[in-house]
Amino acid sequence: MMANQSLLASPVRRKISLTALIDVVFILLMFFMLTASFTQYSALTLNTPTASENTISERPQLLRLSANSRVTVLGSDHSTEGALSEVIPTLDPDSPIVILPHADANLQTILTVFEQLKTSGAAQLSLGDTWGADGV
Amino acid sequence: MIPLINIVFLLLIFFMVASHIDAFRPADVVLPEMDATEKATVQDLSIVLASSGDIFIDEQRIDLQQLNAWIEALDPSLSDTKITLQADKQVTAAALSPVLAVLRDHQISDITLYVQRKVLEGL
Numbered sequence: 267m268m269a270n271q272s273l274l275a276s277p278v279r280r281k282i283s284l285t286a287l288i289d290v291v292f293i294l295l296m297f298f299m300l301t302a303s304f305t306q307y308s309a310l311t312l313n314t315p316t317a318s319e320n321t322i323s324e325r326p327q328l329l330r331l332s333a334n335s336r337v338t339v340l341g342s343d344h345s346t347e348g349a350l351s352e353v354i355p356t357l358d359p360d361s362p363i364v365i366l367p368h369a370d371a372n373l374q375t376i377l378t379v380f381e382q383l384k385t386s387g388a389a390q391l392s393l394g395d396t397w398g399a400d401g402v
Numbered sequence: 403m404i405p406l407i408n409i410v411f412l413l414l415i416f417f418m419v420a421s422h423i424d425a426f427r428p429a430d431v432v433l434p435e436m437d438a439t440e441k442a443t444v445q446d447l448s449i450v451l452a453s454s455g456d457i458f459i460d461e462q463r464i465d466l467q468q469l470n471a472w473i474e475a476l477d478p479s480l481s482d483t484k485i486t487l488q489a490d491k492q493v494t495a496a497a498l499s500p501v502l503a504v505l506r507d508h509q510i511s512d513i514t515l516y517v518q519r520k521v522l523e524g525l
Contacts, residue, residue: 288407295414302421306519310436311512312487312502369496373489374434377517381436393502396495 310377313392326362329353330397331379333370340366350379354386362390368398434491436517447476453490455497466500473508488516 328340338347339356346356357363363383367376376393383391431452449469450458457464459472485505489498505513 284403284407288403288410291407291410291414295410295417298414298417298421301423302417303423304421307433307516308436308519309486310515310517312515367495369494369499371495372491373493373495373498374491376495377434377436377491377515396499 310380313390324361326364326392327357328394329357329363329365329379331365331367331371331376332398333368333372333375335375335378337379350382354382357383357386357388359387359389362392363388364392364394366394367396369396370398371396431488431490432492433488433516433518435520437520447484448486448488449501451487451489451493451498451501453492455493457501466504469501470504470507473504473510484512484514485510486514486516 330338330340332338335350336347337350337353338345339353346353365376365379365383380391431450448459452458457466457469459469464472487501502513
């Protein structure tokens with residue numbers, strides 16, 4: 267009889283000790299502080315030249331990007347080489363630009379070029395084939 | 403004691419509300435930094451490209467042939483499929499190019515690349 271009674275909830279509600287509560291809350295706080303990430307992800311629509319419906323009518327400007335961020339504008343008569351900021355004024359922002367990265371150029375380098383061209387007003391940017399992998 | 407727990411509660415609420423917990427990425431992928439992009443939207447399919455050049459789908463490492471087969475096995479209405487690419491910022495163009503070529507072969511032109519906003523200078 268005594269054992270049976272002790273299994274039942276005691277009618278007096280005991281207050282949770284504040285120390286125990288704060289321990290749990292601290293653990294929760296630690297968990298959220300350690301797992302929290304405040305980085306803002308965003309998306310970039312990557313245009314790759316597919317055989318898509320919007321075929322380019324005009325001749326695109328080819329921009330060859332080397333692994334050390336030097337760019338070369340491949341023109342029909344002559345090519346201009348230099349840092350991107352020197353080359354940007356020679357480009358026409360209204361006609362499509364295709365970036366041809368070197369095989370060793372990393373994604374951050376490519377995207378930095380994308381970003382700079384975008385801020386300079388170029389609207390039609392796409393990523394073309396790589397070069398330099400086998401001596402091309 | 404009471405003011406202390408109040409502060410701790412406030413901190414807890416702050417971290418719970420202001421942060422988000424990242425989805426698990428199989429490899430140690432550091433996304434490239436860039437500004438001037440659109441807001442990220444939830445996409446159907448996600449390909450992870452690690453800095454070593456390994457390709458992961460659903461936390462499984464696959465090679466280019468398997469990627470090819472995987473895309474072929476997708477829904478036939480492929481032209482509407484949105485693919486996100488989470489590539490490490492150290493991935494070279496040589497490693498990125500074959501993945502894009504596989505997607506291109508399947509007429510997938512809607513590729514979204516995940517980037518992270520630039521962290522403030524000096525932080």
